[in-house]
Amino acid sequence: MKYDAVIVGSGASGGAVAYTLCKAGYKVVVLEKGRLIKREEFSKDELAYCRRDIVTPNLFDEYHTIEEKVDGKWVATPTYESGWSFWNGNIIGGSSNFMSGMLHRMHPDDFRLKSKYGEIKGANVVDWPISYDDLEPYYALAEELVGISGYYEKYPYEPPRSTKNFTQPPTKENAVVKLIDKSCKALGIKSLVTPRAVLSKDKGDRHACYYSNFCGSYGCSSGAKGSSREALLKPALATGNLTLMSNTHVKYLHAGEKDEVEYAVVVDTITGKEKKIYGNIFIVAAQAHESARLLLNSANKYHPHGLANSSGELGKNLIFSAGGSGQGELHKESLKHIQFEDLMRTGLFVNRSILDWYFIDHWWDGKFKGGSVEFMFEHQNIISRARKNNEENGKLVWGKALGEKLVKRFTQSKSIRFEIFNDWLPNDNCFVTLDKKHKDKYGMPVGKLRLEAHPHDIKVGKYIAKKCEKVLEEMGAENIYSDVSSVPPQNLIAGGCRFGDDPKTSVLNKYCQSHDIPNLFVADASFMPTGGSVPYTWTIYANALRVAEHIVQILQKKPLL
Amino acid sequence: MKRRKFLILGSVFGLSSSLISKDNNIVFSESLKRIEKTIASVQQHLFPEGSQIPSAQSMNATQFLLETITHPTYDKDIRTFVIEGAEELERREKGKFTFLSEVEKEQALRAYEETSYGSSWLGRIMTLTMEGMFSDPVYGANVKEEGWKSLHAYGGLPRPTTRYIKL
Numbered sequence: 001m002k003y004d005a006v007i008v009g010s011g012a013s014g015g016a017v018a019y020t021l022c023k024a025g026y027k028v029v030v031l032e033k034g035r036l037i038k039r040e041e042f043s044k045d046e047l048a049y050c051r052r053d054i055v056t057p058n059l060f061d062e063y064h065t066i067e068e069k070v071d072g073k074w075v076a077t078p079t080y081e082s083g084w085s086f087w088n089g090n091i092i093g094g095s096s097n098f099m100s101g102m103l104h105r106m107h108p109d110d111f112r113l114k115s116k117y118g119e120i121k122g123a124n125v126v127d128w129p130i131s132y133d134d135l136e137p138y139y140a141l142a143e144e145l146v147g148i149s150g151y152y153e154k155y156p157y158e159p160p161r162s163t164k165n166f167t168q169p170p171t172k173e174n175a176v177v178k179l180i181d182k183s184c185k186a187l188g189i190k191s192l193v194t195p196r197a198v199l200s201k202d203k204g205d206r207h208a209c210y211y212s213n214f215c216g217s218y219g220c221s222s223g224a225k226g227s228s229r230e231a232l233l234k235p236a237l238a239t240g241n242l243t244l245m246s247n248t249h250v251k252y253l254h255a256g257e258k259d260e261v262e263y264a265v266v267v268d269t270i271t272g273k274e275k276k277i278y279g280n281i282f283i284v285a286a287q288a289h290e291s292a293r294l295l296l297n298s299a300n301k302y303h304p305h306g307l308a309n310s311s312g313e314l315g316k317n318l319i320f321s322a323g324g325s326g327q328g329e330l331h332k333e334s335l336k337h338i339q340f341e342d343l344m345r346t347g348l349f350v351n352r353s354i355l356d357w358y359f360i361d362h363w364w365d366g367k368f369k370g371g372s373v374e375f376m377f378e379h380q381n382i383i384s385r386a387r388k389n390n391e392e393n394g395k396l397v398w399g400k401a402l403g404e405k406l407v408k409r410f411t412q413s414k415s416i417r418f419e420i421f422n423d424w425l426p427n428d429n430c431f432v433t434l435d436k437k438h439k440d441k442y443g444m445p446v447g448k449l450r451l452e453a454h455p456h457d458i459k460v461g462k463y464i465a466k467k468c469e470k471v472l473e474e475m476g477a478e479n480i481y482s483d484v485s486s487v488p489p490q491n492l493i494a495g496g497c498r499f500g501d502d503p504k505t506s507v508l509n510k511y512c513q514s515h516d517i518p519n520l521f522v523a524d525a526s527f528m529p530t531g532g533s534v535p536y537t538w539t540i541y542a543n544a545l546r547v548a549e550h551i552v553q554i555l556q557k558k559p560l561l
Numbered sequence: 562m563k564r565r566k567f568l569i570l571g572s573v574f575g576l577s578s579s580l581i582s583k584d585n586n587i588v589f590s591e592s593l594k595r596i597e598k599t600i601a602s603v604q605q606h607l608f609p610e611g612s613q614i615p616s617a618q619s620m621n622a623t624q625f626l627l628e629t630i631t632h633p634t635y636d637k638d639i640r641t642f643v644i645e646g647a648e649e650l651e652r653r654e655k656g657k658f659t660f661l662s663e664v665e666k667e668q669a670l671r672a673y674e675e676t677s678y679g680s681s682w683l684g685r686i687m688t689l690t691m692e693g694m695f696s697d698p699v700y701g702a703n704v705k706e707e708g709w710k711s712l713h714a715y716g717g718l719p720r721p722t723t724r725y726i727k728l
Contacts, residue, residue: 037726044717047696048725052634055726083636214717221719382695382714387688396607396674396683399667403612403711410712 011094093229328477
């Protein structure tokens with residue numbers, strides 16, 4: 001069987017491409033190395049989902065090596081030693097199953113960062129080959145398909161919209177949002193409603209959110225969360241055009257003399273049997289670092305440096321989301337403006353974000369690109385919250401003192417948290433290559449990630465963190481702290497296959513199609529030359545829908561090759 | 562960033578080769594039997610009766626710990642560390658830790674905590690006990706949800722019906 005399209009990966013981008021192509025009548029196969037967990041099979045099992053490698057590979061079987069600078073030298077550590085997993089949810093639907101779903105569109109200026117803000121020494125900033133206007137219709141389409149709830153208010157830092165407002169109103173909110181709004185107002189800051197990929201109303205066979213209190217890091221049991229599995233793969237399956245192959249790991253793609261991918265070599269992760277999957281078009285959507293690794297691992301005598309790598313740029317300019325987070329405690333005895341009982345109500349969302357510092361243009365601070373801020377409660381996981389409160393002055397607290405401390409912490413206060421998202425500047429020391437020594441259990445070289453952040457990122461993160469701490473202070477929070485560092489969040493990863501107009505300096509063209517191999521596309525966040533200052537997911541959905549539309553146009557002009 | 566600190570710090574005696582190399586069930590079940598009482602005694606000291614949270618004993622915390630560290634989902638190096646750390650404690654206390662008075666146990670554990678190895682091990686035992694006490698009752702150690710009740714914090718719905726997603 002030869003499929004019209006072979007998609008590697010079933011996450012946000014793979015799902016979006018599969019959806020579009022299947023709806024257009026094409027035969028598609030999605031290859032996913034993880035298993036299928038259905039809506040009705042998910043549970044809020046903290047031990048299984050959050051504390052063990054069950055929805056991600058065992059690090060002794062599949063891992064990465066991470067290169068960090070220690071005392072001026074690059075030191076590579078395999079993740080099975082460090083425990084620092086770079087897997088983000090390897091089941092049907094990928095990590096979109098486990099997202100918190102706080103989504104924003106990128107700002108129009110994010111598409112022209114270099115033109116707008118100029119060069120920064122040591123950073124490889126370039127403008128995108130497309131503009132916000134090119135992507136806007138797909139942001140709108142993703143909003144509708146995925147089911148993003150929210151409330152739009154015209155505001156200078158809010159990107160313009162082609163549709164008036166969200167069709168899904170915001171999810172229900174905890175009373176703490178009143179306190180956030182009031183405090184922001186007192187400081188002259190505008191708090192905005194965070195768009196969220198969670199349904200507040202039923203949508204087809206997906207049910208509205210039931211406010212379980214355990215959303216991020218968990219699969220959704222009502223279908224409210226706009227995962228690739230719920231929002232895209234299920235309707236794609238309903239067309240009858242989708243073959244969904246779980247437990248199918250792609251080792252490499254084969255392209256011969258003709259500059260055309262002919263087949264994917266896959267291994268059944270249960271039986272270990274290998275086979276070839278043939279198709280007309282191949283779409284790689286395995287998450288940035290793994291997509292680059294797959295193309296590098298697909299090197300052969302015709303393509304000695306990997307597929308789509310005539311520029312030598314494959315794997316380079318990997319980016320993350322820079323920034324950090326901070327937290328403060330709201331205590332029963334000092335709480336103002338809202339009732340403690342209302343604060344302690346579980347399950348409701350904190351749909352608030354601040355975009356006031358997206359661009360800084362200040363007479364004293366200067367002019368530079370800033371970032372966005374999200375507010376949320378501390379994750380409600382019980383084991384992890386208990387563990388965080390078992391130390392005092394570097395000593396473990398145990399015995400009756402531990403009981404007292406935990407009960408007080410859980411019943412007399414609640415922690416409010418902020419997360420900062422600012423640009424991770426692409427630079428020469430942040431990239432993925434193949435490790436020469438280490439191989440995974442399938443015998444393929446693992447990805448080696450060199451990770452270094454540009455010092456500017458930390459400066460920006462700290463600038464915003466200070467402002468956020470002021471908001472928490474105004475709210476009356478205690479024990480406020482923030483942590484901005486150069487440690488990359490492994491769940492917010494992009495780049496490695498930059499798109500651009502020049503084949504000498506980019507891996508993909510503006511349709512995320514390989515400059516070298518016309519039937520090869522990369523649909524995930526790999527294409528992003530710069531990451532904007534918001535979580536990537538909405539942009540990934542939107543861009544994959546845009547790319548898929550282009551692929552449909554190509555397929556309509558068959559024969560392709 | 563998570564780091565398996567104990568691997569970096571290293572065990573005072575190195576990871577014993579019989580546990581690491583063979584990974585065989587007989588060696589493990591013997592080691593587990595040997596250290597079971599020590600671990601139970603440490604857990605009970607950390608989580609005693611009369612606290613605002615349930616005691617380790619009343620929550621079957623030791624059984625949970627042993628089942629957990631021998632489950633395929635558990636990191637085998639940490640499993641070895643849990644066993645060796647208990648053996649090291651007994652070596653320090655000349656095999657008599659479980660017979661010590663409460664005051665002596667407190668002194669012994671605080672002294673053990675002074676070493677980075679001991680501190681790391683005690684942290685691990687505490688984590689394993691909390692994992693039992695505050696995880697879903699399906700794992701056997703949050704008996705009648707007493708752990709959750711004590712903190713007024715409850716797991717979300719739906720609850721798991723099997724351990725480790727049927728693994």
